Amino acid sequence: MQFQIFVYHTLSVDGITYLCASDNALDTITPAAFLKNVSESLLRNPLMSQEHFSPSNAAAADFQQVLGKYMMKYNKSQDDSSISTLRSQVTDVKNVMTQNIDKILESEERLNIFTARTDNLQITAEESQKTRTIWRRMWWKHIKKILIIPVAVLLSVIIILLSTNVIPT
Template sequence: MAFTYSCIANGRAVLAELTLTSGSYQEAAAIVLRLVLLRAEPKTIIRMGSFVYHTLCIGGITHLCATDNAMDIITPSAFLKNVSDTFLRNSLMSQEYFSPSNTVAADFQQVLGKYMMKYNKNQDDCSISTLRNQITDVKNIMTQNIDKISESEERLNIFTNRADDPQTTAKESPKTRKTSRRIWW
């Protein structure tokens, strides 16, 4: 569950991008950007291979990230919203001044890296807390099962004790009393 690639594009032109793992993300990103431009929707999710590409289009700028299939839909949406807010707040990163050759693009790669690492770390924390919750649930179920087994064992011991003492059993059972009276007569 991790972010592996992120980029910002104006149309099909990638303005800034960052890859955390090896792979041919640029080719896939080009295909996704073309599909996003054709669809003209503000948010899209496209599955390609073992990755899911999430996009957010605001004011002609497309914010894109690639995640593995295990990640939910909400986290990439929050990631893209934070990246777009940061991008739009900075006046130097407006469409007129932002170009791939500009040093601002390199600076924004650091911003992408910061957000990707932050969200990847949060995903790891979520995984750990999820595992802890699952372990707690299993522990609770096991405790309940042990309690049920103990109760069953107690009931079984009571029945075993009654069966061991035929006199007590005979006295307690009304049918047994009738049978013993008939035998006596």
């Protein structure tokens, strides 16, 4: 057994409460418009201008025709409203998807920038390591020159002094 689910809509105007039931929970605009039109039609009725309204059979029959006319109008437009509701939902989903795609593209762009910066840092680190290695080699060459030249001069002086017998052997 399957139950029909209804959503109830109300409108209160000048102490009179209007009520209608709808089986479309997503549509709140159509029932509100229906209740507004029904209330305006009832208030335009000359019998309502009397201070104590007590509906006669003639007024009730007349109003039943008005109510039937509005029910037919809004039930017919409900099919169109369902389509427009679906279109609206599709448009909303499309807008959300577009926003998500834009966010993904922005995220990808930031990721590419981050990757490029990381690559640049890696290259800079490698170049810095190479520069340190070259500097160290040059420093050792310089130290060797500083050490070898005085040692060679000292040895040359000693050899000369030994050969001239200035230093006894």
